[in-house]
Amino acid sequence: MAGHESASEFFAHHLTHLTVGSGFWTWHLDTLGMSALLACIVGLLFWVAARGVRVDAAPRGLTSFAEYIYDWVDLNVGDSYQSKDRRFMNSLALALFCWIIAMNAMDVVPADLPSGLAGLAGAHFWRVLPTADVNSTGAMAFVVIIFVIVAGIRAKGVGGFLHEWIAAPLGGNPLLWLPNVLMNFIELISRPVSLALRLFGNMFAGELLFLLIALFTLSAGPSLSTVGLFIVQVIAGVAWSIFDCLIIVLQAFIFMVLPVVYISMAEETHG
Amino acid sequence: MLQLNATFIGQIIVFLLLLWFIYKVVVPWIADPVNARYRKIAEGLAAADAGQKELAAANTRAQEIVREARERARQIEELAQRRSREEIEAATREAQSESARIVAAGEAEAVNEAARVRDQLRRELGALVVRGASQLLEREIDARAHERLLERLAEDIARG
Numbered sequence: 544m545a546g547h548e549s550a551s552e553f554f555a556h557h558l559t560h561l562t563v564g565s566g567f568w569t570w571h572l573d574t575l576g577m578s579a580l581l582a583c584i585v586g587l588l589f590w591v592a593a594r595g596v597r598v599d600a601a602p603r604g605l606t607s608f609a610e611y612i613y614d615w616v617d618l619n620v621g622d623s624y625q626s627k628d629r630r631f632m633n634s635l636a637l638a639l640f641c642w643i644i645a646m647n648a649m650d651v652v653p654a655d656l657p658s659g660l661a662g663l664a665g666a667h668f669w670r671v672l673p674t675a676d677v678n679s680t681g682a683m684a685f686v687v688i689i690f691v692i693v694a695g696i697r698a699k700g701v702g703g704f705l706h707e708w709i710a711a712p713l714g715g716n717p718l719l720w721l722p723n724v725l726m727n728f729i730e731l732i733s734r735p736v737s738l739a740l741r742l743f744g745n746m747f748a749g750e751l752l753f754l755l756i757a758l759f760t761l762s763a764g765p766s767l768s769t770v771g772l773f774i775v776q777v778i779a780g781v782a783w784s785i786f787d788c789l790i791i792v793l794q795a796f797i798f799m800v801l802p803v804v805y806i807s808m809a810e811e812t813h814g
Numbered sequence: 815m816l817q818l819n820a821t822f823i824g825q826i827i828v829f830l831l832l833l834w835f836i837y838k839v840v841v842p843w844i845a846d847p848v849n850a851r852y853r854k855i856a857e858g859l860a861a862a863d864a865g866q867k868e869l870a871a872a873n874t875r876a877q878e879i880v881r882e883a884r885e886r887a888r889q890i891e892e893l894a895q896r897r898s899r900e901e902i903e904a905a906t907r908e909a910q911s912e913s914a915r916i917v918a919a920g921e922a923e924a925v926n927e928a929a930r931v932r933d934q935l936r937r938e939l940g941a942l943v944v945r946g947a948s949q950l951l952e953r954e955i956d957a958r959a960h961e962r963l964l965e966r967l968a969e970d971i972a973r974g
Contacts, residue, residue: 564820571821578825582832589836593843598850613844630845634837642832673825677816682825686833 550758557654557754560676561661561668571676573661578673581645589641616640619800624807632803635690639683640799643742646673647791650749651784654757674746674794677739684735687802691734695809703812711813734805738798745794749787756780939971940964 548556560571592609596602602610616637617629624632649657649672661669673679696704708727713719759776763769944964 567819569817569819569821570824571819574821575824575828579828582828586832586835586840589840589844593840596844596847598847598854609840610844610848613841613848617845630841631837633845634841635833637841638829638833638836642829676821678818678821679825681818682822683829685822686826686829 548761550761553758553761554754556668557658557670557750559668560670561666571670571678572666573668573670574673574676574679577649577671578642578646578679581649581673582642585641585645612641613637616799620803623800623804626810632806635687636799636803639687639802640795643674643683643795643798644791646679647746647795649673650675650746650753650787650791654750654753672746672750674742675750677743680739680742681735683742683798684738687738687805688731688735690802691805691809692731694806698810699812707813734801738801742794742798745790749783749790752783753780753787756783936969936971940967943967943971 561573562569562571564570588605589609592605595604595606596610601607613633617633620629620632620636626632652671657671658669661667670676692704695707699707709720709723711723712726713723756776756779759772759779760769763772
């Protein structure tokens with residue numbers, strides 16, 4: 544299949560979403576489908592694992608793994624969130640971490656495999672990596688920033704929350720109200736944007752690099768040089784896959800920790 | 815490429831559903847038993863600690879009791895030794911006095927017997943003397959009439 548494509552066709556094929564609708568009401572079916580499928584898999588695995596947790600028996604297999612993950616998330620959340628009841632924060636961190644890991648992991652699926660399967664099913668496009676779609680990362684960042692605002696209001700009341708908007712971080716002097724509001728506004732916008740774009744950028748770049756590596760033998764004919772190019776492609780692909788595994792986990796970890804830090808900061812009193 | 819569209823809304827819904835499921839089902843099912851287990855382990859460790867302390871206290875108490883018992887035994891032994899020594903001494907004293915009494919009684923009896931035998935011998939001798947004298951004088955001596963004389967005579971014979 545790839546043999547009939549030019550490089551630009553190849554990129555267009557792999558970087559175009561399968562969509563329905565138009566304008567704002569465009570739905571990326573591949574992003575929605577893959578992320579929902581992965582959310583179901585994550586939820587199902589944890590459901591199966593959590594059913595096996597017992598008070599007075601050692602956890603086994605999947606249950607042990609789930610307990611370990613939960614403990615680890617709890618530990619990380621506890622590092623930056625000092626409240627006694629961490630259940631919601633643990634849930635948020637666990638959901639973000641596991642879902643993002645699962646979605647990011649789609650990056651190392653060979654680029655032509657899912658789109659080829661989708662082609663067999665009649666779909667012309669199928670991008671398998673939901674976190675390389677800014678709608679995915681933006682949606683998570685948006686939900687997170689709503690939680691940050693809600694946490695701030697819950698901790699300080701509406702009055703206290705608004706007071707901090709005009710009186711922090713520079714001080715309560717009326718001359719500083721405008722700069723304060725400006726800085727808070729920048730902070731409010733920059734946090735979700737940086738969260739969303741960091742994950743998106745990393746995963747999109749990873750995907751792009753896999754596509755670039757795939758170009759080695761894209762339009763090569765059956766010759767001796769093709770064998771050499773193929774070897775280079777395999778080595779480069781393996782090397783980038785290994786490195787990408789670090790990025791997959793690291794970006795998921797960052798997206799897990801930062802919301803906890805933001806919410807923890809929102810509940811502290813400033814100014 | 816960076817365009818936001820309805821997918822954004824869809825992804826918010828997917829994320830909230832996953833979060834809700836994890837918050838309502840997964841985390842309680844994991845966290846509650848795990849926390850209960852941690853509490854149980856902490857309680858067990860505390861109990862073990864308390865048990866250790868109790869054991870140490872019991873050991874100290876046991877040593878104390880053994881020491882006390884040894885002391886008591888020593889006292890009892892001492893007392894018994896003293897009592898036995900006293901009893902032996904008392905018995906010895908009693909036996910000595912008894913033997914002295916027996917010896918004294920024996921001696922007294924021997925003296926009495928000797929006196930009695932001597933008395934009898936004297937009487938028999940007196941009778942013999944009277945009979946001899948009466949034969950010599952060929953007439954009967956009124957023993958009663960000469961009792962005084964005869965007795966003196968018998969005493970003289972017995973003494974001499």
